[in-house]
Amino acid sequence: MRSMTKADIIEALYEKIGYSKKDAADLVELIFDTIKDTLSRGEKIKISGFGNFVVREKRPRTGRNPQTGEAIKITARRVLTFKPSQVLRADVNNSTKPGSGNSGESNGN
Numbered sequence: 001m002r003s004m005t006k007a008d009i010i011e012a013l014y015e016k017i018g019y020s021k022k023d024a025a026d027l028v029e030l031i032f033d034t035i036k037d038t039l040s041r042g043e044k045i046k047i048s049g050f051g052n053f054v055v056r057e058k059r060p061r062t063g064r065n066p067q068t069g070e071a072i073k074i075t076a077r078r079v080l081t082f083k084p085s086q087v088l089r090a091d092v093n094n095s096t097k098p099g100s101g102n103s104g105e106s107n108g109n
Contacts, residue, residue, distance in 0.1 A: 006032075039080060051084040 006028060013024035035053070038045055045053040060076045084092070 042078070047085075049085055049087045051082055051088055054081050054083070055079070056081055 010021065010024045010028050013019050013027065014021050017024075019027065035045060039053060039055055042055050044055075055078050058077050058079055061074050063072050063074045064070065065072055
C-alpha cells in the first residue's frame with residue numbers, strides 16, 4: 001500500500017486547480033505551518049467533514065519494563081490525537097480497496 005506524501009498533495013493541487021507547482025507548494029506549506037503552530041499552542045483544530053486534532057496533556061506515571069518487570073517513571077508529555085468525523089469515517093468505510101474485487105455491495109451471504 002502506497003502512502004500519500006506532501007509532494008503528492010502539491011501535485012494534486014497543481015493538476016486539479018491549475019496552480020503553479022511553486023504556488024501549490026507554498027500553499028501546502030502555509031497550511032501545514034498554520035496547523036503545526038495552532039497545535040503547538042495547545043489549541044484544537046476542527047475541520048468540518050474531516051475531523052478534529054486535539055493536543056492532550058498526559059500526566060507522569062509509573063510503567064514497567066516488559067523485559068525485566070522493573071518499575072520506571074514515564075514523564076509527563078503532550079500527545080496529538082485525531083478523531084475522524086462521521087462523514088470521513090463513512091467515506092473511508094464505504095470506499096472500495098483497489099484490486100479487492102469488492103464493489104462495496106453486499107452479496108447477500
